[in-house]
Amino acid sequence: MIEVIxxxxxxxxxxxxxxxxxxxxxxxxxxxxxxxxxRKDIDNLYVNHILHSLAIARxxxxxSGSNILDLGTGGGFPGIPLAIMFPEVKFHLVDRxxxxxxxxxxxxxxxxxxxxxxxxxDVGEVKGAFDFVVSRAVMDLNEMVPxxxxxxxxxxxxxxxxxxxCLKGGDVRNExxxxxxxxxVGDVKDYFTEEYFETKKIIYVQI
Numbered sequence: 001m002i003e004v005i006x007x008x009x010x011x012x013x014x015x016x017x018x019x020x021x022x023x024x025x026x027x028x029x030x031x032x033x034x035x036x037x038x039r040k041d042i043d044n045l046y047v048n049h050i051l052h053s054l055a056i057a058r059x060x061x062x063x064s065g066s067n068i069l070d071l072g073t074g075g076g077f078p079g080i081p082l083a084i085m086f087p088e089v090k091f092h093l094v095d096r097x098x099x100x101x102x103x104x105x106x107x108x109x110x111x112x113x114x115x116x117x118x119x120x121x122d123v124g125e126v127k128g129a130f131d132f133v134v135s136r137a138v139m140d141l142n143e144m145v146p147x148x149x150x151x152x153x154x155x156x157x158x159x160x161x162x163x164x165x166c167l168k169g170g171d172v173r174n175e176x177x178x179x180x181x182x183x184x185v186g187d188v189k190d191y192f193t194e195e196y197f198e199t200k201k202i203i204y205v206q207i
Contacts, residue, residue: 001046008192009054009085019084019111023050026107027075036075036103047194053078056134056165057085058191059202063158064088069130069151071123072096072138076104078167082134083108083116094119094126129153136167141175145205152207163207172201182206 002021006012012020024045031042041048056078062068066089070079073093083091095101098120105118119126124147133148145164152162167188168175176183188200 004046004051004194005054008051009057012085016084016087019113020050020081022111023080023107026110030075030103030107034099034103036100044196047196049077050081051192051194052167052188052197052200053081053136054085055167055188055191055197055200055202056082059165059186059204060132060158060160062086062089062132066090066131066158067129067153068092069094069126069128069133069148071126071133071135071144071148073104074100074136076107078134078136079116080104080108080113083113084111087115089115091116092119092126092128092130093117094121094123096120096122123147123151126151131155131158131162133164134166135164137169138166141166141203141205142178145179145207149207160204161206164203164205166203166205168201168203169199170201172203176203179205 005020027045028042031037068091070093073079073095079091079093101118101120108116130151131153156162176185184204186202188197188202
């Protein structure tokens with residue numbers, strides 16, 4: 001199923017392709033022990049989880065040296081697929097559920113990812129400054145923006161000013177209304193043609 005990745009990302013190195021291919025073995029292996037991904041959804045790993053995470057890579061091309069926080073990463077989404085795509089970018093993956101962080105950490109080590117760090121904890125415990133915070137359907141923007149504001153670096157060197165990038169589904173108009181002057185909302189179906197993405201959105205909020 002790695003073809004669904006290479007169809008959209010044609011310049012991947014052999015090493016990157018191998019890392020994405022390994023995800024297709026390691027996540028089902030772990031899912032037999034710990035329910036990291038819904039049992040009924042593990043067969044859709046490449047589209048619903050890996051490719052969905054990579055919508056962020058279509059939205060923005062992170063510059064080398066960027067520092068990204070993946071908040072509520074679960075088993076490593078979107079952080080691990082993005083870390084493979086951007087080997088010169090640092091990713092810090094955080095989740096409150098320890099067993100999920102252990103899975104993500106193990107998978108990252110087994111595929112040789114060297115640009116990721118992991119933390120079992122809450123956003124309030126995170127220290128440091130990040131160019132962007134990324135997340136996938138973790139919480140409402142009205143909750144998330146105040147929580148991550150202190151973590152956003154003031155040194156802008158990417159194509160967009162630093163901020164928050166979220167992947168969400170359904171109608172997001174109410175969430176975005178408060179931030180409409182500093183937010184962009186895009187349709188993931190503009191990037192990928194699979195039916196799963198029909199209702200998926202990508203939201204950017206400048207912070």
